[in-house]
Amino acid sequence: MKNEILNLLVKATEQLAADGLLESVPAPELIEVSRTRDASHGDFASNLALKLAKLAKRNPRELASEIVARLPKNSRIEKTQIAGPGFINFFVSKAAARSIISTILAQTAQFGRSDYGAGRSVQVEFVSANPTGPLHVGHGRGAAYGAVVANLLEAIGYRVEREYYVNDAGxxxxxxxxxxxxxxxxxxxxxxxxxxxxxxxxxxxxxxxxxxxxxxxxxxxxxxxxxxxxxxxxxxxxxxxxxxxxxxxxxxxxxxxxxxxxxxxxxxxxxxxxxxxxxxxFGVEFDVWFSERELAETGAVERAIEALQAAGYVYEKSGALWFRSTEFGDEKDRVVRRDNGQTTYFASDIAYHLNKMERGFDTVIDVWGADHHGYVPRVRAALKALYGDDSKLNVLLVQFANLFRGGQKVQMSTRSGEFVTLRELRDDVGRDAARFFYVMRRHDQHLDFDLDLAKSQSNDNPVYYIQYAHARIASVMRQLHEKGLQLGEGNLTLLNDPHEEELVTTLARYPELLLNAAQAEEPHQLANYLRELANQFHTYYNAQQFLVDDAALRNARLSLCQAVQQVIRNGLGLLDVSAPEHM
RNA sequence: GCGCCUGUAGCUCAGCUGGAUAGAGCAUCGGUCUUCUAAACCGAGGGUCGCAGGUUCGACUCCUGCCAGGCGCGCCA
Incomplete structure (x- = not known):
């Protein structure tokens, strides 16, 4: 729908230029269409007239009406409107909006997925905790975040490889x-x-x-x-x-x-x-477990150092070998071989990242703890020096999670052994709650993980809230079957109460949301969306009876419910959270 | 001291990459189960978007300077 409107606007601007109101046809990238926040503004809005006003030397509202006059006819658009400083609002026809229900029911698990990535390859490396002890709750966040980012990218058409770098040397x-x-x-x-x-x-x-x-x-x-x-x-x-x-x-x-x-x-x-x-x-699987020791034993680390040397970026100082990383934007030069002859962790990482590049991925994502942020420039420096380009590397930093129990922060320290392990967390709050809570917040924000809330089987707990919506729909369907009825063809035009229209709009937003969340590497967008969808469903549930006598209406409502259930199932699936039939 | 991140309702956080009147959950107060699961729903109050400038048609969003918090500044990983 969004693309459809975009095309209409492109056509309109071409006509605008042809009619001499614009000197040239503006680049299509300039044209923006977004969902409106307020239903009174229609379904979609474009700020095109505001953006072109200066070029066209006209006031935005006037230009907007010139644009509207040149929009090709489209049966799926009910009407357009010029509003505010010069926005063009689009009202999607109700029939076009409702058609999303049939689309969802036909596409089932595929609904929302796209081929934006067009099969380009991306490697996501995450967790990569040192194998010196059990995973703790800090690693858990990186695990949940990385896993969902990988799922999201896969959902929009990338070929994703999940990798764990094992620091088994050093x-x-x-x-x-x-x-x-x-x-x-x-x-x-x-x-x-x-x-x-x-x-x-x-x-x-x-x-x-x-x-x-x-x-x-x-x-x-x-x-x-x-x-x-x-x-x-x-x-x-x-x-x-x-x-x-x-x-x-x-x-x-x-x-x-x-x-x-x-x-x-x-x-x-x-x-x-x-x-x-x-x-x-915890529901996290990897395709490749990459060994640092192997990297060293096959001579890749030595080769990387030699390559740096050959390129003239290495010098010796007080017995150690230094990489002149400052030449590539790092704040100081870094040691690659210590005076005792041992290569550093950084030397391994240079070889490792070079290896990633050699494996030919289109994009390489590193998910790191935010405390490693100072490490980013030197890895980039190494790539620039040896590979000539660091643009394929995308480092995502995950802030730490603080646990709260009984309103008190749980103190942790790895070295002393006083840390809460990931296993303990899972045993405590369950896998679904843990996975959901970890990705509920932006990755670059500190996360306050409320253990009591995650455990509580109450309406305060967002995981159960969403799962309950899914289970409720399953329950309604069970009731239907107990009455000896089956879901049949409904008359979707009967879906005209505000709750139904709101749900339809939210469902239609899912593919856009998924694309956005994946591109931004922000699972929390999906988590928030699911909560909103569940909320709208619960409201609908309380406002309307589904199992009514009128079969056409009943089937229409149940179709909508099924579509909601499908989208919740798809979304939770990407978060690796279960979608239960009973609760 | 330098670098990166953060500052939005009492608390925890969203805010669609610069758009229209800044939203949600919790907490508080008040309502809703003889009807498909009340793990639900409805309503009310609550804001100087850290502060001050700047950029433009338009700023929570971008720039600059302060203030506050977190993290990082090893021949550790």
């Missing part, structure tokens, strides 16, 4: 390995000072126990051999970073490459399996 993973080993040693009977910087969570004990169960004392080393000659830890007025690094090095020496790798892999695989499980039961 210092944090070594700290994990050592943490597990030390817990194992404690279980084996050694008594030792557990480093401040090691992972404290209970899950470390569990993995240590597995190691002990499967290998007995094969990994046991006397505690004195480990800690003798190691820099002091923090409680002894030492440096906790130097301490843990030395313990890692000692562990590698004492265990040897093979045994060390076994401990390392046990930790990695256990935690990764746990993460996959958590995500799967």
């Amino acid at each position: 210092r944090q993973m070594h700290i994990l390995a050592v943490s597990i080993w030390l817990r194992y040693l404690e279980l084996a009977g050694e008594s030792l000072p557990f480093p401040t910087n090691a992972y404290q969570g209970d899950y470390i004990w569990d993995i240590g126990a597995t190691l002990h169960r499967e290998h007995g004392d094969a990994y046991r080393v006397p505690m004195t051999e480990i800690f003798t000659g190691i820099p002091l830890d923090e409680p002894q007025q030492g440096d906790k970073e130097a301490h843990i690094d030395a313990v890692i090095e000692r562990a590698q020496t004492l265990l040897g490459a093979e045994r060390y790798r076994t401990v390392f892999d046990l930790g990695l695989h256990t935690i990764l399996a746990n993460i996959r499980q958590d995500l799967a039961s």
